[in-house]
């Protein structure tokens with residue numbers, strides 16, 4: 001497996017991967033281009049035989065430099081269940097650019113058991129306490145059906 005930051009040429013393939021990974025919100029190709037362009041230190045792809053098998057996008061919020069906010073984690077369906085998502089997160093946190101990070105935050109839908117299991121396992125690996133709260137109520141998303149976005153905060157570690 002090759003672990004690397006996303007390149008411009010990956011944006012469309014990442015977009016297609018996310019399309020195949022419900023319940024993730026599918027963002028525009030332009031969004032994935034920008035993430036790779038401006039947040040390459042905090043985004044990672046796992047590539048095997050020229051194919052992107054996994055992707056994580058994240059950023060450090062400007063006002064909280066000790067927090068890494070994980071936006072999307074996507075693992076190709078055929079590659080799931082082998083810990084690839086967790087390894088993406090651990091490799092990301094091991095980067096020199098993450099030296100000040102003491103918390104991981106993410107939102108997990110109430111029914112997304114695989115995602116919840118992945119983040120709880122990461123918390124165990126980090127020896128980090130986990131705290132959950134409501135971040136974005138479903139009513140904030142307008143008329144389109146959308147789950148609550150619950151904040152899962154891991155740390156301090």
Ligand SMILES: CC(C)(COP(=O)(O)OP(=O)(O)OC[C@H]1O[C@@H](n2cnc3c(N)ncnc32)[C@H](O)[C@@H]1OP(=O)(O)O)[C@@H](O)C(=O)NCCC(=O)NCCS
Nearest residue numbers: 021022072073074075080081082083084085114115117118
């Ligand atoms: C969430 C996701 C990234 C996890 O990736 P992964 O590499 O399969 O992660 P893991 O191998 O650590 O498995 C995590 C959990 O997925 C479930 N799982 C295991 N095998 C699975 C399989 N073959 N297919 C689907 N889910 C499986 C299990 O609940 C597992 O937890 P457990 O090992 O404690 O039982 C992946 O399922 C995915 O891309 N889902 C769609 C997008 C999404 O929901 N992203 C997360 C929100 S940010």
